[in-house]
Each structure stands twice: as structure tokens, then as C-alpha cells.
Amino acid sequence: xxxxxxxxxxxxxxxxxxxxxxxxxxxxxxxxxxxxxxxxxxxxxxxxxxxxxxxxxxxxxxxxxxxxxxxxxxxxxxxxxxxxxxxxxxxxxxxxxxxxxxxxxxxxxxxxxxxxxxxxxxxxxxxxxxxxxxxxxxxxxxxxxxxxxxxxxxxxxxxxxxxxxxxxxxxxxxxxxxxxxxxxxxxxxxxxxxxxxxxxxxxxxxxxxxxxxxxxxxxxxxxxxxxxxxxxxxxxxxxxxxxxxxxxxxxxxxxxxxxxxxxxxxxxxxxxxxxxxxxxxxxxxxxxxxxxxxxxxxxxxxxxxxxxxxxxxxxxxxxxxxxxxxxxxxxxxxxxxxxxxxxxxxxxxxxxxxxxxxxxxxxxxxxxxxxxxxxxxxxxxxxxxxxxxxxxxxxxxxxxxxxxxxxxxxxxxxxxxxxxxxxxxxxxxxxxxxxxxxxxxxxxxxxxxxxxxxxx
Amino acid sequence: xxxxxxxxxxxxxxxxxxxxxxxxxxxxxxxxxxxxxxxxxxxxxxxxxxxxxxxxxxxxxxxxxxxxxxxxxxxxxxxxxxxxxxxxxxxxxxxxxxxxxxxxxxxxxxxxxxxxxxxxxxxxxxxxxxxxxxxxxxxxxxxxxxxxxxxxxxxxxxxxxxxxxxxxxxxxxxxxxxxxxxxxxxxxxxxxxxxxxxxxxxxxxxxxxxxxxxxxxxxxxxxxxxxxxxxxxxxxxxxxxxxxxxxxxxxxxxxxxxxxxxxxxxxxxxxxxxxxxxxxxxxxxxxxxxxxxxxxxxxxxxxxxxxxxxxxxxxxxxxxxxxxxxxxxxxxxxxxxxxxxxxxxxxxxxxxxxxxxxxxxxxxxxxxxxxxxxxxxxxxxxxxxxxxxxxxxxxxxxxxxxxxxxxxxxxxxxxxxxxxxxxxxxxxxxxxxxxxxxxxxxxxxxxxxxxxxxxx
Numbered sequence: 059x060x061x062x063x064x065x066x067x068x069x070x071x072x073x074x075x076x077x078x079x080x081x082x083x084x085x086x087x088x089x090x091x092x093x094x095x096x097x098x099x100x101x102x103x104x105x106x107x108x109x110x111x112x113x114x115x116x117x118x119x120x121x122x123x124x125x126x127x128x129x130x131x132x133x134x135x136x137x138x139x140x141x142x143x144x145x146x147x148x149x150x151x152x153x154x155x156x157x158x159x160x161x162x163x164x165x166x167x168x169x170x171x172x173x174x175x176x177x178x179x180x181x182x183x184x185x186x187x188x189x190x191x192x193x194x195x196x197x198x199x200x201x202x203x204x205x206x207x208x209x210x211x212x213x214x215x216x217x218x219x220x221x222x223x224x225x226x227x228x229x230x231x232x233x234x235x236x237x238x239x240x241x242x243x244x245x246x247x248x249x250x251x252x253x254x255x256x257x258x259x260x261x262x263x264x265x266x267x268x269x270x271x272x273x274x275x276x277x278x279x280x281x282x283x284x285x286x287x288x289x290x291x292x293x294x295x296x297x298x299x300x301x302x303x304x305x306x307x308x309x310x311x312x313x314x315x316x317x318x319x320x321x322x323x324x325x326x327x328x329x330x331x332x333x334x335x336x337x338x339x340x341x342x343x344x345x346x347x348x349x350x351x352x353x354x355x356x357x358x359x360x361x362x363x364x365x366x367x368x369x370x371x372x373x374x375x376x377x378x379x380x381x382x383x384x385x386x387x388x389x390x391x392x393x394x395x396x397x398x399x400x401x402x403x404x405x406x407x408x409x410x411x412x413x414x415x416x417x418x419x420x421x422x423x424x425x426x427x428x429x430x431x432x433x434x435x436x437x438x439x440x441x442x443x444x445x446x447x448x449x450x451x452x453x454x455x456x457x458x459x460x461x462x463x464x465x466x467x468x469x470x471x472x473x474x475x476x477x478x479x480x481x482x483x484x485x486x487x488x489x490x491x492x493x494x495x496x497x498x499x500x501x502x503x504x505x506x507x508x509x510x511x512x513x514x
Numbered sequence: 515x516x517x518x519x520x521x522x523x524x525x526x527x528x529x530x531x532x533x534x535x536x537x538x539x540x541x542x543x544x545x546x547x548x549x550x551x552x553x554x555x556x557x558x559x560x561x562x563x564x565x566x567x568x569x570x571x572x573x574x575x576x577x578x579x580x581x582x583x584x585x586x587x588x589x590x591x592x593x594x595x596x597x598x599x600x601x602x603x604x605x606x607x608x609x610x611x612x613x614x615x616x617x618x619x620x621x622x623x624x625x626x627x628x629x630x631x632x633x634x635x636x637x638x639x640x641x642x643x644x645x646x647x648x649x650x651x652x653x654x655x656x657x658x659x660x661x662x663x664x665x666x667x668x669x670x671x672x673x674x675x676x677x678x679x680x681x682x683x684x685x686x687x688x689x690x691x692x693x694x695x696x697x698x699x700x701x702x703x704x705x706x707x708x709x710x711x712x713x714x715x716x717x718x719x720x721x722x723x724x725x726x727x728x729x730x731x732x733x734x735x736x737x738x739x740x741x742x743x744x745x746x747x748x749x750x751x752x753x754x755x756x757x758x759x760x761x762x763x764x765x766x767x768x769x770x771x772x773x774x775x776x777x778x779x780x781x782x783x784x785x786x787x788x789x790x791x792x793x794x795x796x797x798x799x800x801x802x803x804x805x806x807x808x809x810x811x812x813x814x815x816x817x818x819x820x821x822x823x824x825x826x827x828x829x830x831x832x833x834x835x836x837x838x839x840x841x842x843x844x845x846x847x848x849x850x851x852x853x854x855x856x857x858x859x860x861x862x863x864x865x866x867x868x869x870x871x872x873x874x875x876x877x878x879x880x881x882x883x884x885x886x887x888x889x890x891x892x893x894x895x896x897x898x899x900x901x902x903x904x905x906x907x908x909x910x911x912x913x914x915x916x917x918x919x920x921x922x923x924x925x926x927x928x929x930x931x932x933x934x935x936x937x938x939x940x941x942x943x944x945x946x947x948x949x950x951x952x953x954x955x956x957x958x959x960x961x962x963x964x965x966x967x968x969x970x
Contacts, residue, residue: 061748078748080714080908098665098716116908120748153875155908179904182713191715195667202655209554211651213937217673217699217723218685218737220951229674229687230955230963231699234727235944238967239952243673243687250938253948257638258536259647260554267673267723271690281674292517292534292576419609444948448635452536452572452611481669482706488691492709492900495676496695499686507686508968511694512961 064095064102064139070125071142077102078152080183081117082163084110095121095144098188102139103128106146116155116162116183122148167474175491178482190479193313194467198265200313201286204305210261210288215250217243217267221441227271229281237508243269246460248379249445251289252417255456256448260291265463274486277409279464279476281484288414289458295400295416299325299356302404302412302459310352314470319343319353323404327359341408349472355405362386362399363430371432376401378427380415381457387423394430404461411466414459421449520551520558520595526581527598533558534608536639537573538619540566551577551600554644558595559584562602572611572618572639578604623930631947634938646935649769650923654721656769657742660761666717666744671706673699673723677897683727685737693964699725702916704835705901707745708873711912712904716747721919730942733865733921735932737940744870745914751856751872755781755812758860758868758915766808770926775799775809779860783815797864805928811861818842818855819886827888832857834883836871837913843879850886860917867922870915877905 062075079097091110094101104110104121113119123144134140160169162183174181181187202212221228221242228242244250246268254262266287274280290298303323310316319342331338338360342353362382366373372394374380382390386397404412418424424446428438438446467479477483482491489495504510518531535553547566550557560566560577569575579600590596616625618639630637637643658668677684677698684698700706702724710718722743730736746754759779766772775798787794794816798809818838822829828850830836838846842853860868874880880902884894894902923935933939938947945951960966 078910096714098714118908118910152911153905153909156906158907177907179709179712180907182710182715188714191669192667195669198668199658199662202658206655211648212654213647213651214723214740216738216938216940216946218725218940218951219946220949220953221955227690227959227962229697230959231685231687231952233944233952234683236952238954240955241685241946241952242955249949253635254638254937256635258552258554258644259638267670269674282672284670440950444950448948449609450612451614451633451636452574453609454534454574455608481710482672484672484674488689490672490675490697492904493676493705494896494900495674496687496689496692496697497676498694499677499696499698503683503686505968506683509965510968512964512966 063099064097071127073125074122075125075144076120076122077104077144078120079118080155081113081115081119083115084113086111093146095119100139101137103134103143104146105143106149109149110146113149113151114155116158117151118153118155120150120152121146171477172485175477175483175485175489178491182481187478190467190471190473191481193471194463194479197309197313197467198463200309201305202265204308205261205263205288208261208301210263211259212264213254213259213262215244215247215254215264215266217269219244219250229269229271232507232509234507245270246285247287248377251287251458252379252445252456253448255289255291256451256453258291258454260454262290263288266460276475277465277468279480279483280486280488283465283476284463285460286412286463287458287460289456291454291456293455293457295358295402295457298414298416298457298459299323299402302461303354303356306352306354306404306461310470314352316350316352316470319351320355323354323356325356325358328357328361328398329359331357337408338403339405339408339410343407346408351407352470353407357403357405358401359383359398360401360403361395362397362401362427363394365395369432372430374427374431375399376413376415378431379417379424381418382423382427390426390430400457402459404459406466406469409465409469411469412459412461414457416455416457419449419453419455421446424449519555520553527583529581530578531581531600532576532578533560533600534576535574536611537569537571537575539571540569542567548599549602551575556595557593559590559599560602561599562605565605566602569605569607570611572614573607574609574611576606576608577602627933628941631933631939631941631945634947638937643934646923646927646929647937649927650919650935653765653769653923654919656765657761658721660764661717661719661744664717664757666719667715668720669710669715669718671700671703671710671720671722673725675700675706685725685727688963688965690963701726702741703743704833707743707914708835708901708912709904711745711747712907712909714747714910716910718746719744722916732931733924735920735936735939736942736944739921739932740919741916742868742919743914743916745912747910747912749911749913751814751858751913754870754872754913754915755779755858758917759810759812762808762810762860762917766926770808772806772808772926775807776811779810779812781812781814784813784817784854785815787813793864794859795861795864795866799863802864807863808926809863813859813861814857815839815854816857816859817851818853818857819850821851825888828886830883830887831855832869832871834887835873835880837874838879838883846882846886856913858915860915862922862925865921865925867925868915868917870913872911872913875905875909875911877902880905 079095082094082096085092093104123146218241230240233239264287363372381400389397400416464476535551538550538552541548549560579602674697686696689695720743819828837856839854845853856872920932
């Protein structure tokens with residue numbers, strides 16, 4: 059007899075079934091004992107006698123029994139298996155459970171978050187969290203199908219790589235073979251995806267893990283996050299925006315069953331956004347409390363540079379690979395602050411959920427941008443020589459966008475934190491869920507990579 | 515006029531088209547000039563006059579022209595567009611190309627590999643390499659569809675995590691918030707996937723990036739690799755093997771168009787493999803030179819431990835989470851070397867392409883295994899306390915397998931190295947492709963994480 063998922067049971071009245079799962083609840087009515095058995099498909103009621111008596115919540119059991127129709131007044135309309143129950147005949151306890159540190163049948167947002175993360179493997183049993191992760195899987199699957207059908211190719215890029223200038227702090231990884239040298243974890247696959255355009259793939263994407271050692275914020279996880287990284291050759295900015303809005307419209311309607319406020323998504327210039335809404339991340343919903351409405355817009359025509367006061371220099375508003383508008387190139391020399399770019403941000407309900415741009419492909423112009431940002435010729439060659447060299451061998455015009463998966467899901471599901479849509483997130487202090495990291499390493503391992511503690 | 519891919523052209527005779535791509539070749543016949551234009555879909559011949567004269571190989575161009583049928587004797591049966599050519603009317607050069615450091619229309623295996631990796635963005639233009647990456651995409655897509663249809667859920671696990679005892683050296687990442695402490699990059703998501711079983715997902719998979727700081731070998735990339743990480747609850751070993759062999763049979767036939775030697779895959783005990791073939795990775799092909807035949811087998815009934823001479827102790831043959839056969843548990847105390855386990859290896863044409871096992875779920879037994887391996891109670895608690903704790907809250911029986919994506923593709927495509935199926939692999943010496951990493955970092959950044967060079 060094959061194992062049956064509980065949700066299959068209604069059509070199996072009279073049949074013998076074998077179920078495996080967790081004891082969700084137990085109710086004793088004298089000699090009659092009821093348990094709700096939970097597996098990944100849902101819950102079903104088991105009725106039995108003494109055999110069920112010793113079971114405790116969250117014990118793992120294998121139950122063999124017969125599917126029976128419930129008497130009409132006992133039907134539970136709240137669950138898909140509510141018309142049946144299983145008469146438990148054999149009960150095998152596969153594993154016992156101690157009392158849990160918190161209940162897992164509630165939403166869980168009232169439980170201390172450090173405790174939730176310490177016992178994440180229990181926290182993920184709650185239907186809300188399991189549902190969020192299943193929905194995340196469905197979302198990513200939908201994105202992949204959508205792009206695959208448009209002839210995009212997903213290509214994996216390295217995690218052990220070189221530092222990139224995305225504006226945040228890199229995580230670094232000491233090298234054993236080259237003592238005193240380091241890899242960096244990518245803040246995004248930006249340069250690799252541009253190199254893939256030089257290689258001729260034309261339509262690339264990747265569900266990519268990115269790493270930033272930035273102080274956490276409510277809408278920014280510490281450490282790592284996941285983005286849909288996407289790049290296209292021979293595409294104008296409007297083609298990238300059209301692809302993006304069609305993708306997210308379908309996601310909203312087919313994956314999330316939510317309404318879109320305006321379609322096509324409004325294109326708002328940075329200047330208009332700042333003047334009209336006082337922010338470059340406007341929330342266009344008529345009622346900000348409407349959690350089932352997704353109000354997307356694109357913000358475009360950003361300034362190319364912003365003044366970085368702390369370093370007394372111009373810095374790229376997006377990143378240094380963003381193309382200036384052609385007509386503004388003459389401004390670079392004397393009035394870089396007035397130049398506008400082909401940056402585009404995807405904004406949803408007041409959150410930036412994605413950013414991108416048309417890229418620079420002229421190596422001379424790329425060098426010029428680095429110079430405006432204060433890099434010397436030597437630094438440019440050392441840090442970006444490979445990219446400038448690549449642009450000498452036949453580079454197609456290209457651009458892309460990178461919507462954040464965690465960020466988008468948090469906003470679309472109206473969750474209070476990114477951690478509600480990530481399986482094993484870190485705490486705000488950079489402590490991993492469940493496992494005790496960061497932790498100390500054997501001094502021998504440090505020695506192998508040519509390092510020692512600064513104080514030692 | 516929308517941009518047309520070259521492969522669409524045969525059905526467009528008489529129509530005006532706009533093509534974008536790379537100049538693959540140019541042939542001058544007096545006033546008549548022919549170029550082969552290459553885009554991601556293939557190649558088409560453009561015929562024209564002076565306008566094409568200035569084009570050089572690998573220039574990026576946009577060409578507007580009319581599709582014409584070729585005279586019968588000019589038809590090229592070798593390419594899908596061989597019955598047509600484009601009469602080039604307008605030619606726009608989008609980017610120039612210098613002379614390439616090596617040809618990209620050959621197989622490329624004769625070119626110096628360091629040079630190929632330095633210019634990987636050009637090396638990937640060769641049809642063999644572009645084809646390998648497209649096939650890799652198709653393979654991974656097929657795996658995902660297959661598992662999604664069987665109700666598996668893909669869940670992303672952390673890259674910044676704690677050291678795990680998979681037998682290889684960890685890459686470590688210094689923490690800024692906790693000076694002197696380190697994250698480790700995962701050698702596999704082993705413990706996270708077991709925790710996801712405790713969480714109740716029952717059927718998990720992930721196309722997972724894994725990291726090992728091991729000296730490279732022909733069949734092992736330095737640094738990082740990708741595996742299909744898969745785990746199931748309430749499944750016996752045979753269910754895992756059956757799922758795996760059905761998946762790989764379909765991959766062989768539907769993705770790779772290759773023949774399978776024996777199905778179901780033979781199950782060979784470790785002892786039989788060693789006695790009969792002198793290896794636990796037997797190549798079962800009747801003719802070892804038959805590159806279109808995939809001879810899979812499972813090797814099972816491995817010893818639980820092997821003696822680690824260098825450390826004078828027992829070490830897990832697979833990893834310490836592998837369950838011993840029930841009947842061998844009494845041997846653990848006095849004759850651990852005689853105990854057998856529920857390890858299973860997937861072997862293809864003489865290469866191990868995947869390994870897995872049924873896991874231990876009894877915390878007492880798990881502790882015992884660690885003790886046999888020479889860990890003290892204190893070490894066990896410090897390193898694995900979280901997993902032993904998780905097993906106290908209702909753990910389902912579970913097991914899994916983890917086939918290597920790069921490894922499988924290399925063997926199945928009969929490529930001489932893993933680097934032929936990875937977009938941007940490292941050199942054997944741990945140097946990244948294209949980019950100059952590992953490299954030095956600002957001493958300030960080292961100071962931020964509480965480190966300094968051992969010699970300074």
C-alpha cells in the first residue's frame with residue numbers, strides 16, 4: 059500500500075490508506091481519541107482509541123487506516139478533507155517530539171524573532187511561512203518559464219570573484235594559494251552579464267545570489283539576497299521596460315492573484331517623482347492600506363551622478379556602467395551633475411523592487427565616466443581593464459534590469475520583513491539562523507591563508 | 515521593422531528584414547562582397563557591395579536588407595538558412611572589433627587554456643562552448659520541470675553559513691560585526707536540507723552552488739561547483755534510487771539524445787564493485803570508447819567508516835549524517851570498520867556523478883557516530899548541537915542524493931574538463947576567468963574585519 063497524501067483522501071472512502079505526518083492536535087473524548095494529522099498537503103482527522111492515546115503534538119507517525127465518510131453534522135467545511143476521517147488501525151511512532159518552544163499553528167509574528175530564527179526548522183512548520191516559501195518557489199518557476207519561452211538562457215556566474223564597485227562593502231574570502239590575496243563575493247553579476255553580452259548570448263538571465271556587507275534595514279536583508287538578473291543585447295530601454303511590465307503583470311495576476319493599479323506601468327521622470335511625490339519611490343495606490351493592489355511604476359531619466367559629500371567627488375547614481383543620454387555626453391566634462399542617464403527603477407507600492415539601465419559600450423566613454431568619479435588611469439586599468447578590453451572585440455549595445463526576489467515578495471505579500479520570505483535569513487546583527495555563525499576558526503586555517511587576528 | 519533572427523529568414527523571401535549580429539566571415543569577390551552574419555540563432559549570408567567592404571570579422575553590425583532565394587547551385591545545405599541570402603541595403607556598424615587573440619570558429623581545445631579563460635567572453639562565442647552552456651540551461655530546466663511535476667519544492671539555502679564537516683577545506687569569510695569570527699561557504703546544503711525535512715517540506719530540491727577549497731583534479735573544479743541537491747522524507751533508499759534513475763533516463767533520452775546501457779541501473783554492492791572491477795566507480799560500457807552510450811549504475815552497501823591514517827581515527831566514508839544499516843548498529847562500539855551504511859553513489863561511465871544516503875534521525879545514534887569519529891561531547895555540542903536539538907522535535911525519516919551538474923555534463927558530453935561546461939571557471943591555480951582575482955584588498959577593509967597579514 060503506497061503512502062497517501064491526506065488531501066487525496068476524500069475520493070478514497072472505504073479504502074485502506076497509509077499516511078505519514080505530524081500530529082497537529084490531539085483531542086480526547088473518553089475512549090475516543092481524535093488527532094489531526096498534518097503532512098505537506100494539509101490536515102486530516104484520524105479517529106481511534108487507545109492507540110492514539112499516547113501521541114503528543116508534533117510526534118511523527120505512520121498511520122494505517124480506513125477512509126470513512128463523516129456524519130453530516132461532523133463535516134468540517136474549513137479543510138479540504140473535512141468530509142472524511144480516517145479510522146486509525148495501526149499507529150507507528152516514527153519520532154517523538156518534545157514540547158515546542160512556540161506554537162506553530164499561529165501567524166508567529168508575535169513570537170520573539172531571535173527565537174523564531176534559532177528554531178527556524180520549527181518556525182517553517184507554520185502554514186504562513188511554509189506557504190510563503192512555496193509561493194516563492196512558484197514565483198521563481200513562473201519567471202523562469204516566462205523567460206525560457208522568450209528564448210532567454212540562464213547562465214550561472216561565479217560567486218568567488220573580484221570586487222565590483224556597486225557602492226556597498228564586499229564580503230571577502232582569503233585565498234589559500236595566493237597568501238594575502240582575496241576573492242570577493244559578488245554584489246551582483248553585473249560585469250559577468252555584460253561579458254555574456256560580449257560573448258553573444260543576447261538574452262541572459264539568472265536567479266542570482268548577491269552579497270552585500272551593508273548595515274541592515276527593514277527592506278534590506280543582511281548578507282545575501284536573491285535577484286532576477288536579466289540582460290539583453292540590441293534592445294532599447296523601452297523594450298526592457300515592456301518585457302519587465304508584462305512579466306510582472308502576469309506574476310501579479312497568475313501567481314499572486316492580485317490586482318494591478320495601472321497598465322502599462324506609468325513612466326515617471328526622476329524630476330517629476332521628486333517634485334510631485336517628494337521621493338523617487340512613489341506609492342501610487344489611491345489607498346495606501348489596500349494590500350491587494352499592486353501599483354507599479356518605472357522611474358526614469360535619473361541624474362547620471364550624485365555628489366558624494368563624504369568623499370568630495372561625483373559618484374554614479376546607479377553604477378558606473380550606466381549609459382548617459384547621448385545629448386548629455388558633452389556635459390560630462392564641465393557639468394557632470396546635469397547629465398541624465400538611461401537608468402530605470404521598478405517601483406512597487408513605495409518600494410524600489412528593481413533597478414537597471416542601458417549600459418555604456420564605448421570603452422572611451424566608460425573610461426571618461428570612471429575619471430569623472432575620481433579614478434586615476436592606473437586604477438581604471440587595474441580594476442576595469444578586463445571590461446574595457448572586452449569592449450574592443452565587438453560589443454553589442456545592451457542593457458538590463460535586476461528585480462529583487464525577496465524584496466518584491468515582501469512588498470507584494472505585505473510582509474513586515476524580508477525575513478518572512480527567506481528560509482534561513484540572518485538576524486539584523488549578522489547571526490545565521492539555526493547555526494552558530496559567524497564563529498571562530500582554527501588558527502591553523504587562518505595561517506593557511508596567511509592571516510592572523512589584528513590583536514594577536 | 516522589428517529585428518529578425520537569422521534563422522527566421524528562409525520563410526521570409528522577398529521581405530525586408532533588419533538583422534543585428536557579428537560578422538563571422540567576409541569574402542571579397544571583386545565588387546561583390548559576402549559576409550556571414552552571426553547572431554544567437556545561427557548564421558546567414560549577406561551579399562552586398564562597397565557597403566560591406568569595410569567590415570572586419572567580429573564587428574557588430576545592424577543590416578537592413580531583402581531576403582532573396584539563392585540560385586540552386588549556390589544553396590548551402592550545411593546551415594538552416596542556406597537556401598537564402600540577404601541583399602544588404604543599409605549597414606550600420608554598432609561596434610568595431612580588433613583582431614581576436616584566437617579563432618572562435620574552431621573547437622578551441624588546441625588553444626592555450628589560460629588564454630581562453632582570460633578572454634572567456636570571446637571563447638564563449640565558439641559554437642561548441644555556446645552550445646554547451648545552452649545545453650546546460652536545457653538540462654537544468656528539464657530537471658526542475660521534472661521535480662516540480664512531482665511536487666518537489668525548490669528552496670534556497672544560505673551561502674554565508676557555518677563550517678560543515680564534509681571532509682574538504684572550507685572557504686571562510688571574515689565577519690565585520692563580530693571581529694575575529696568567520697562565516698564559511700557551504701560545501702553542500704546538507705544540514706539545511708535536513709532541517710527542511712524537520713520543517714515538514716518532505717520533498718526538497720535545489721540547484722545549489724557548493725564551495726570546496728580542495729586541490730583541483732581533472733574531474734573537480736577549484737572553488738565552486740553546482741549540484742542538484744535533493745532530499746525526501748518518508749522515502750526508503752529504493753525510492754530515492756528509482757526517482758534518480760528515472761530522471762537520468764529521461765535526461766539521457768530527451769535532453770542529450772544518448773542511449774542508456776542498462777535500465778533499471780544495476781545496483782552493485784561496494785564489495786562486488788571492488789572485487790569485480792577494482793574500483794567503486796566502475797565503467798560498465800562494453801566499449802569504453804563509445805561516447806554515445808551512458809552506462810549508469812548505483813553502488814550501494816558501502817562501509818560506514820574508513821580508517822583515516824593521517825589522523826589515526828575513523829572517518830565517515832560519505833559524511834557523518836549517513837545512516838548505518840540497522841543490523842550493523844551493534845558493531846559501532848567494537849568493530850566500526852565492519853559496519854555498512856545506506857550510502858548510494860550514482861556512477862556514470864567510470865565517474866562518480868552523485869552521492870547520497872538515508873540519514874540518521876536518532877540524535878543518540880548521531881552522537882554515537884560523532885564519537886566513533888573521535889569528537890568529544892563538547893565538540894559535538896558546539897558543532898552539531900543545533901542538528902541534534904532539531905531531531906528532538908519530530909524528525910521524519912529522510913534521505914537524498916546530490917548529482918553534480920558540472921560533473922554529469924562533462925562525462926555525458928565527453929568533454930576533457932569541467933571547465934568546458936562552466937561559463938567562467940577558475941584556472942587550476944584558483945585564478946578567476948577574465949577578472950584578476952584573487953587580488954589585494956585595502957588594508958582598511960582588513961582592519962574592519964579585525965585581520966592583518968600574517969607577515970605584517
